[in-house]
């Protein structure tokens with residue numbers, strides 16, 4: 001659920017009790033040819049045994065295979081090392097707002113690409129619908145029409161009117177969800193609507209991370225209700241830092257991955273090649289302009305994370 005240096009807060013599966021554990025022995029800290037600085041991450045399923053039961057201290061003896069994991073480059077350790085932010089994530093949920101603050105489409109697309117590259121299903125929640133006039137709601141509906149056919153479910157919520165709160169609750173149920181989004185979009189407010197007692201203590205850490213202070217930004221998992229977890233990952237902007245080979249980028253755009261085999265050139269990157277199936281679809285209006293612009297921007301490696 002949480003780590004502090006060499007101690008791990010572990011939730012016992014049998015009864016949900018929390019205990020503190022250390023790690024026994026050496027564990028493989030090379031993953032997909034990357035050197036990893038932390039052997040265990042939030043979300044890991046582990047095997048443990050008692051070391052000192054009266055003191056509630058255990059020993060981790062094994063780490064079970066990960067369904068997926070989010071990895072990023074370490075900022076404060078040696079170059080060439082990576083850090084596992086979280087593992088076994090059922091879904092990555094982006095909380096976005098059209099205004100106050102505005103979440104850019106570039107940021108949304110970068111988040112989706114990153115989640116896709118880690119094999120984590122992604123969903124988008126557009127919060128603060130109470131602040132939108134008719135025109136704003138029409139834009140939201142257009143975004144939903146763009147994203148849902150690509151496999152990214154969208155939900156409209158407001159913590160003021162209560163719109164979508166039951167659906168948000170249902171979305172999280174029995175899953176491990178990573179919640180992200182810019183500061184101020186309403187993450188804490190939304191979680192408080194469905195789990196008032198939880199009192200997410202994340203504010204300061206996230207704010208630090210956003211100011212670029214290199215605090216240790218370990219993720220933390222919270223149990224909203226039995227079997228329903230959320231992962232609060234400070235400095236989640238780092239989710240935009242994944243490195244994807246430009247030639248591979250189109251795999252992370254569902255509307256492109258379903259089409260590029262029809263391009264004339266096998267190595268087409270859909271910029272100005274002739275007989276490009278992606279550009280044809282764009283011209284026919286079958287691919288959203290905004291998505292294509294995000295693709296171009298990521299292709300150029302623009303640091304367009306805000």
Ligand SMILES: Nc1nc2c(ncn2[C@@H]2O[C@H](COP(=O)(O)OP(=O)(O)O)[C@@H](O)[C@H]2O)c(=O)[nH]1
Nearest residue numbers: 127128158159160182183184185186187188189
């Ligand atoms: N109008 C409106 N304000 C909201 C809504 N949700 C949150 N807020 C406000 O937005 C501000 C930031 O909310 P907070 O939950 O702290 O955002 P976080 O930084 O993402 O955790 C607070 O002043 C909230 O009261 C909403 O649905 N509508």
Ligand SMILES: [Mg+2]
Nearest residue numbers: 187188189203
């Ligand atoms: Mg908050």
Ligand SMILES: [Zn+2]
Nearest residue numbers: 263268270276
């Ligand atoms: Zn092409």
